[in-house]
Amino acid sequence: MDLPEGYSVKGEYAGNGRLVCKLHKSLYGLKQASRQWNAKFSEAILKYGFQQSGSDHSLFTKKTNDENFIALLVYVDDILLGSTSIQESNEVKEFLDSLFKLKDLGTIKYFLGLEIAKSPESISICQRKYTLDLLEENGLLGAKPVLSQFMDKPGKEHLTAAHRVLKYLKGSSGQRILMKSKSTLKISGYADSDWAGCPDTRKSVTGFCIFIGDSLVSWKSKKQSVVARSSAEAEYRSMASVCCEMIWIKSLLKDFGVKHCEAMNLYSDSQSAIHISKNPVFHERTKHIEVDCHFIREKILTGLIKRRHTSTNLQIADILTKALQPNQFYRLLSKMNIHNVHPAGSATSSDSDKV
Known part of the structure; x- marks a missing residue:
């Protein structure tokens, strides 16, 4: 590195072009x-x-x-x-x-x-300002479309999909997550998956929602890293993902001085995935997911996780894995305690559209 102008080196180091300066204080802008x-x-x-x-x-x-x-x-x-x-x-x-x-x-x-609003009864969280800033940047009152899965060769259909997302945001910028103050501290999770939903890779999508009492605290929708050979396998992998997250949340509550002694409920609408978690015998259809099988079964045997079956209509994580009819979509939003306090028009163009 070059010495600052006005500085000179005397002695044996004079004329040496390979000098290093020692920083006694970290400078703003350096990666360290x-x-x-x-x-x-x-x-x-x-x-x-x-x-x-x-x-x-x-x-x-x-x-x-x-x-x-x-x-x-x-x-x-x-x-x-x-x-x-x-x-x-x-x-x-x-x-x-x-x-x-x-x-x-x-x-x-x-x-x-x-944006965080508090009252004696609840706390509500939303991103209205952030959403409106995105909308304003692009003439649609929206952000510049970013298609992370299709950055290589984005096409017209991808732009249309991005515009639809922005139009949905225009009508839902006031949506808030409501966290009630008077609620139990019991942890429960909903795990769901589509199967081979990606037309290009045939990978499935994992979706899960985790609640503390009635309050939604964690959620995810993410494409699985491997191709599932059956719908049961895809569902089981999603159950493994939500188990990890629930265990982490329980550990985090412990740091806040909150003891959670009860078993955490894990809800799935897949009877096949639930049966796999019960069956101690591995056969050729499940041996390739052996690690996930051992992980979930261990948590069940120790009483940490309790598996529960729920009907597809009541599967809240369904909203994160597939397109739904408007009535079901907004019904599940309500079950997640998500409310629109600043409605700005309908999010759908017609009753027959899917969200």
Whole structure:
């Protein structure tokens, strides 16, 4: 690297073009800067008495002798602080302000693209501002279409699909997830899958929803990494995915001081997948998914997971794996406690369309 203008080297290193400068302080913009900031912040907050979560390293918790609880969540340089004591929160802020340049934004209303509204009865979360910003960027009140699966050779049909997504967002920008304050802390999950839904690769899609009580806390829709040879296999792989997520959520609740001693309910509408989890004998139709079989069966035998059958009409994760008729689509949205508080017209063009 070149020395800054005005600096010169004397002695035996003079004239040597291969010089290295040692940085005593991480510079903003370097790829190591964010890692150094995280290491410095973590060291400081741990010295203050916080404990770092093993489930999520960006979460720090502290419990004082008088039973006050503090949770601190950090994302790069954005920090979210929650506590059962206002005094404890103020002390943490003062400590951080003494070490770093801190700006207190007050009670949370907007965090990482999420709008958060609180009341004594519930907390609701939405991304209305983020969605409207996307819509405004593109003349449709929408964002520039990005088709992550078809970036190589996007065609007209892909653009049409992207425009339909934007038109749906136009009518659903006010949708909020409602989390009620008076609810049980029982964890339950819904796992579903289509079979060979991708016309190009014939891979299936895993979809799952996980609830704590009546509150939706985790969901996913993702193409499976391998081709399933049967619908039962595709369903079983989705059950394995939701099991992992439910176990992680239980571990995260433990960091918040919440004990979850009951078995977690896992709902599936596939009788075949449920029978596989019950059958201790492997045969040629299931031996290629042996790892998933052992994983789920172990959690069932230890009492951690309890498998449940649900009808297809009540399978909430169905909304994440396939196209549905509008009535069923909005019925499942309601079961997920998703409500549109700012309706802006219909999301469908006709009653016969699928969402």
